[in-house]
Amino acid sequence: MPTTPEEPDEGAQTRLAARETVRLPIQRRAVRGKGPARRPARRAPLALAAVIGSLWAALVSLMPTLIVVWLLYALDSAGAPLTQVLRLGLAGWLLAHWVPLETGVGPLSLAPLGLTAIAAWRVYRAGVHTARAIGARAHHRGKPWSPWPAARAGVAIAVVYAVLGALAAVVAAHKGVAVGAVRAALTFAGFGLVAGSLGAFAEARGIARLAARTPRVLRDATRTGAVAALLVLGAGAATVGMAVAVSGGDASQIIDDYHTGIAGQIGLVVVCGFFAPDVAVWAASYLVGPGFTIGSETFISAAHVTVGALPAVPLLAGLPSTPATGYAPLLLGLPLLAALIAGWLLARRSLRLDPERPWLPLLGAAALAGPVAGVLLALVSAAASGSLGAAGLSDVGPHSGAVGFVAMFMVAIGTLLSTAATKVALRAKRARE
Template sequence: MPTTPEDPDEGAQTRLADHETVRLPIQRHAVHGEDSARRPARRAPLALAAVVNSLWAAVVSLVPTLVVVWLSFALDSPGGAPLANVLRLGLGGWLLAHWVPLQTGIGTVSLAPLGLTAVAAWRVYRAGVHTSRAVGARARPRGAPWSPWPAARAGAAVGVVYAALGALAAAIAEHKGLDVSTVRVTLTFAAFGLVAGTLGAFAEARGIARLAARTPQIVRDATRAGAVAALLVLGAGAATTGMAVAFSGGDASQIIDDYHTGIAGQIGLILVCGFFAPNVTAWAASYLVGPGFSIGSETFISAAHVSVGPLPAVPLLAGLPSTPATGYAPLLLGLPLAAAMIAGWLLARRSLRGDPGRSWFPLLGAAALAGPIAGVLLGLCCAAAGGSLGAGGLADVGPHSGAVAFVAMFMVSIGALLSTAATTLALRAKRARE
């Protein structure tokens, strides 16, 4: 039982002593915490982080190519193929997905499968994110200004490692019947890794957000509206492609049956079509915008003119139109204008929700600038979706990117301006009534 001291001073001393015994561990813990806070956090070496993340990005994008090549060998040899041949052809397809032209027996092949390209770009972007995070590009001492150099070093390291991986892949893939330029592969992979990796590194370090915050409001609104319009036009192209293939499902099935292969070969052929589906989506977007696209020297497809020559036996091309747009088909040509008007409507709603009294000039200026931005984006997509499938009649495949960018620029600007002005008037009239 606790005893009460007879001397009050003795009790005070006892309570003080007890209090001190309780405080001593807390003080030691606080000092230990200060020492740990002053000690810099341990970070992974930049070279190690870049090698691990870039290698993983390459493996993730390479495996689908190897699987498709292994399945596609069933078209000619149901018993399979040697692992060396599968590896070489898979690496050749992987190089092609990075826009590396291949010199083959039928000529130059440079039509990149954009489905696989998107996977590779996404994984290299994530490699930049993880490398930037591993070296602490986002962390900085309290009160210190933000520096872009840690993120820039992370992106550059990813680019260097990815270039080395591309050179190694070119050395393995090159054999009789397939010739690639190692110098060009190295430079292409370095640029690919540098761009995608740096974007990921700066996104992780909040560099892109800082840049956007310092950009004028009119430029941010125009960029957002132009990107929305371009994505909607590409979405309309994807929907048009899907409907065309669905309506021509019998022809597509007949093309698959004509190969006389088993289930494995059919799966491989369908996966190849999936890899090139984004290319055909860009072609369909070019058709909707107006300029159209060509598949070699004898096939040209547009709403006003259709000329069909010999085509590759690919199920994805079964939905190509055989005549100019008639009946209800011309209504599809209004989809890009509808996409521009939706982008203008969203621009006005978002801007007026944040600032109801916003003046007309920044709103209409952003709508007008959305056209060039959408035109540039669509032109780049169409340029990436084109290439060559060999010499002779298939040397030029894809849409006319310059014409698509030019037409889309005016179409999006006009549609966004009309929609922004109408939406602004309607919202302000509704607010005035309320």
């Protein structure tokens, strides 16, 4: 029987319903995809993000210290109570942040830079995550970029880290070890502010914006000076490795003299790993020229060597006993070689980007690389200096001012010569082509 308008066909109704069912999700997705209809991402509170990031950074950098203390206490068959392991671990962790410890043998202030690097990296990442959580990189249309969100993230990290440092100092203080809680809080605040702010501004693209607005000469000088400083430090690390390898028998004998088991030997090796960057900086100061001291009786430089009583540490087995002789003086040319390599890289990169770059800005960048490298090496030398307790070991490490001064002139001369020679060689090559 034919259908009437009042009674629509059931098949048509089914097809219409199916068509509407298919259209509905498509229409919803289209509306959801529009810019004005998109809901803004939810952001975490600044305090919560800073607390979580700082706590995680502290735990990650503290765990290696606790493990080493536990391994060293494993030498004793009776073991050690958990509270003692925690206190000593916290004391070593505080020392890695340059918080001095007052002990029965005197003040300890030489930071294990290997552990310091781990702590700085984790606090840097805490700044990155905190800035990301509060949306420090986001910016509204029509409004200029603001540094305040990243600055707030860095300050929040510093505040939380200062509290953690004060608490660690209170817990670590016990019979034989005294730690100033106020000193620890202030030191941790500065540590957290520097590392956390760097991470926050890197996440917010603040460092990239600053670099883009910096004159090209200064950018090239900073990059070249940093490369030269890293190459000098790398040469120092290679020298230490070679010296310890040559004196491997003496280093093994020092470890055997402790009469430890496998766990104790592993703990000693890890402790040496924590202090290996310090010794690498000392070796770099030896290569640069000024040398370094280990207390009042030991002075090591290429021209003069005086060896007194030394701590029984395997890393010190490779110390020279005489001034540089034979082929050893060739090692003193490594810092100059580092400067030549840095200058070559500067010229190659600059002339690849701008083949017609004038002489003045190119040589200006090479000359300014010297002060940049000198400042960096002076700061690292100061970080690798401190006290090992006893009166005879109260001054350990290189003289940072002398290292920075000599390195400044050495790097400036090397980069200038290499940059000029590279530019002349590249120009001659283009002329032949």
